[in-house]
Amino acid sequence: MTAPLTKILCIDDDADILEIVKVSLEVFGGFKLLTCLGGHDGIRQAASWQPDLILTDVMMPEVDGLATFKMLRQNQATANIPVVFMTARVERSQMAEYRALGAAAVIQKPFDVTKLSQEVRNVWQELPARNN
């Protein structure tokens, strides 16, 4: 049985997007949101807050999404938290690349605020191995 998804950590370098994601997921999904401006902050918060799922932007200054992802994986505390990439890049090759790296999903920007929470929920439910 699937454990409920409640805590979502969102990492982005754009505060506006963080705000929108937060409102969207809180309002439509009823999730608990913690938003972090940038990879460093995200990694730190993830370890301490222990979210069920992490949403991270890919293109960010300093620490980008991939670096963030690797660091999360390297940290025992965050290694098993599913990570969903959010990206404005639409190349399929990259989506495949992220998936190959172990991303739970790739959500394309811009997204539909009304459907984002459902999308996240679908991703969560398609993570069977972890929840077995």
Added chain:
Amino acid sequence: MDMIEFDGTPGADLLVLIVDGNAADREACMRALARSRGTRYRFVSATDAPGGLQAIAAHSPDLVLLDALLPIQEKIAEQYPLLPVILLTSGDDEAPPCLKPHCFKTHRFKKDDFRTSHFRTSHGMDTNLTQSAISGTGQTGTENSLHEAIRAAMAERRSRRLSPQTMAQIEALIIDDNPLDREACMRALRRESGVRYHFVEAVDEHSGLELLAARPPDVLLLDYSMPCSDGLDVLPKIREKHPFLPVIMLTGMGSEALAVRCIKAGASDYISKSNLSGSALHRAIVSAIDQNRDARTIDQQSRTIQRQREHLEASNHFLHSLLDHIPDPIFVKNGAHRWLMANRAFRELVGASGYGHSLVDSGRSILPPDAVETFWEQDEAALHGGAPLVSEQTIADRAGQRRLFSIKRATFHDRLGERVLVGVMRDISAQRQAEDDFKLQAEQLMSQSQDLANLGAILEESLQEIFIIDAETLCILQANRGARRNLGYAQHEMEKLHVLEIAPQFTELQLRKILEPLETGESNETVHHAAYRRKNGSLYDVEVHTQAAVSNGCKAFIQIALDETERKRVEHMKGEFISKVSHELRTPLTSIRGALGLMQSGAVGELPDKASSMVRIANTNAERLTRLVDDILALEKSVSGNLALHITETSAADVLRQTIESHAGYAERYKVQFVLGNVPPEIAGHGAVMADSLRLTQVLSNLMSNAAKFSPPGGQVIVRALENGANMRFEVEDRGCGIAEDFRPLIFEKFAQADSSTARRFEGTGLGLSITKQLVEAMGGEIGFETEVGRGTTFYFELPRPAQAQPDQDTCSQRGHSASVLICEDDPDMSLIIKMAIEQAGFETTIVATLREAAEKLREMTFSAMTLDLNLPDGDGLEFLKELRSQFSTSRMPVVVVSASAAEARQTLTEEAPLTDWLAKPLDQQSLVQSIRAAMQRGESLLRLLYVGGDGNLGNDLAHKLAGAAQLVMARDLADCYREIRARHFDLLILDPGLPVDLRKELLDHVGSGAEDMPRVLALEDADLGISAGPQDGGHEEASPADMLDKVRSMAMSELARTTGKIQ
């Protein structure tokens, strides 16, 4: 005696008789006289006395040169008293005395003088002669002396003859029938003292005329009245033959009238017999003789003059004929500019006639008015200059034709000392014309060659690369500076090069194929793209325009190569820019849409109606802007060729169904219904299309949304697929308004929406159909539409179906044009060469310069093969290759190692044989392509295994183990598995031991229920892998991997051998 008077004037003839027994003397005489000037001597000769007398009688010589020893001098003197005789003496011979006082004086000439050349006065020689001889010329030459002697003798004779009183004897012929009268005459004359008469008598006309003919007398006394005839009848007969014979008419009666008649008839005088006195008769005789001698002299002189005139006329005629036959005009003037003469050519030129007088008469006016002045000036200059003068003048001829003459003028003095001008003209019109023509041509040639040189200079200086290439050999004949500079060759190096040396990616055959339309005349120009190789080996992209031409009479090609480096760079930059801008636009768009979406959804509180409506508008347009950004990016990619396509066999029906499903919302929004029409049956070899399923979906989606937008509410959009030969045809049919005719040509243009012509405004970017077309074409298909205004439109496109199972299915055809080769090469020029070669063979290429990039690309997409350099900046190619082989996804990928150290490297990886090939640098492009094809073919011909389930580790290991013998494809789960099985044939399914039992059962059911060509299944158990317990953390570390894999491999192989017999 009828003799020619010798007066010493030039041209006179003298007939000389030489009587001498000595031939040498005769000859000496002739020689001496022949050399004398002025007198023409003719000679007759005799050797003895009788011969001499005969010769005198026969030839009537003017003079006799007589050997003094011959005894005929006296005889001659008697018979021919007026004949001059010069005695030729030898030594000191004494001259015989002159016997008779009346005898003609005889001159002497000493023969020795011929030899001694000294003139000596001969004994008894006349002093006059001596003087004249000595003083005449002052010369001592013998010949002249003899000549002078002759002159003297002749002069003496003349003087003698001029005076009858000095005549020694007068011979008179009396013709009278009366002997008494005759006697009376003779008696009367004999009484006259001083003159000795010698009489010959004739009694009648007849005998008288006979005697007259035999020997003409000095005077004739003719009786007027004779029995048979009278004197007036006889006189004309006598005059006829002897015009200068003195005739005295004797008559008995005598009257004035008769006398006049006689004189008129030709008598010299008239004497009456009645009062005949000796003195009167003698006077009459002497007077008649004198008179007639004068007449004869005058006659002879006039004859001479006549002869001379005739001679002169002949000379003149000759001269004029000569001049007239000279084709060049010749004229002669005197110092006063009077025309003296002009030849026919000149007369014809100016239209004058006559030789001299008419010219003189017409004066200067004979020349055309415009030529007169110059002509005169030149004449004047020549007359006063002395030296010959050459000038040129144009003179219009009679016909008005202007002719150019070169005129040479020279002057001389005539015998009178007057200056004479002679001019010779030569018509040089034609010559000058020819010269002018030649000059003109030369100038034109110069000008043309100058033009050509200018043109050549322009071409030479052009920044474009321009080549002239021998069409026969494809060698470069000429290359301009731009070409030499870009390629880095010197001129002399350039001109030996074969085109293929600078365009190495082509074979001669390929190049000739490209240029063929020029050879056949099918086209004036061909354009192809090439990578030119510089002398230093580096490459650059060019667009080559070729035209056929002729160079130095040989067929040639003119090629202009435009360097595309910059253009490509700019294109690349543009692409980068668009890509970047698109991404950058997305971020704010995400916020805008998010914010608007939240507001619209009411998530952040209820909005008033008006605000809600505004937010809706803003949100709709934000969405539209997002699509626009997407489309621009998509279009840029498809246009620039950066669109990555993953073409596989795709089920047409599946794609159609999925697209319809995903467009349900769309259908709802536009109140249309998407209807799935005909779809091809999905049985073996049918229903599939070679396409990138994602792009195919995108194409269908674009067409369907387009159709929905243009359909009336409640309308249907029918989507179908039909097999059309080798292609699959997709159709999207709407019942909309159709496309206006004038908009049809623009339908696939960017931003072309028929907004203005239709009442309804449709949302969309205006890029959809343009992108759709690009996508279809990128997948090797074609798109089109059929439309009818008011009835609807059907868009259709066709994509290739998979090649039907053919015995020797080739990699390329099976994979279509999408077969893609990764080129890993850090030298950009080398990579370009490889790229060219591979693309030429019909594959797509992707170039990476580092191993890291290569790894990235390999993760992103699947390549049919790759080329690998071993010496790369970020690592060892061999290590990378080993890693590739260890990876599941790349373990079966054909790799062609292109390296200078390929041969050595090969030794280190012996087990890599079947899917790796090794090529040494420098690279032979043909071998490269062959190698890649062969490697692909090997890959394709391998047995196909599908590994289902598991975490991939075992699958990877097994794939590696099987490399070269079989191809192993990995399926993560059953869905993957089913998809793979549908897409292609597998010889064996291998089920991972970790695959749950229920799934195994499902799979086995599925496979078992299928058609005959379903693969065998090998289900691995943990026991097969030597694992006793259940799955544990740490995987298979406890088992020996090599053993385990060998075991699995042998199981797989034996299974395959059992079922297919394909394992050798």
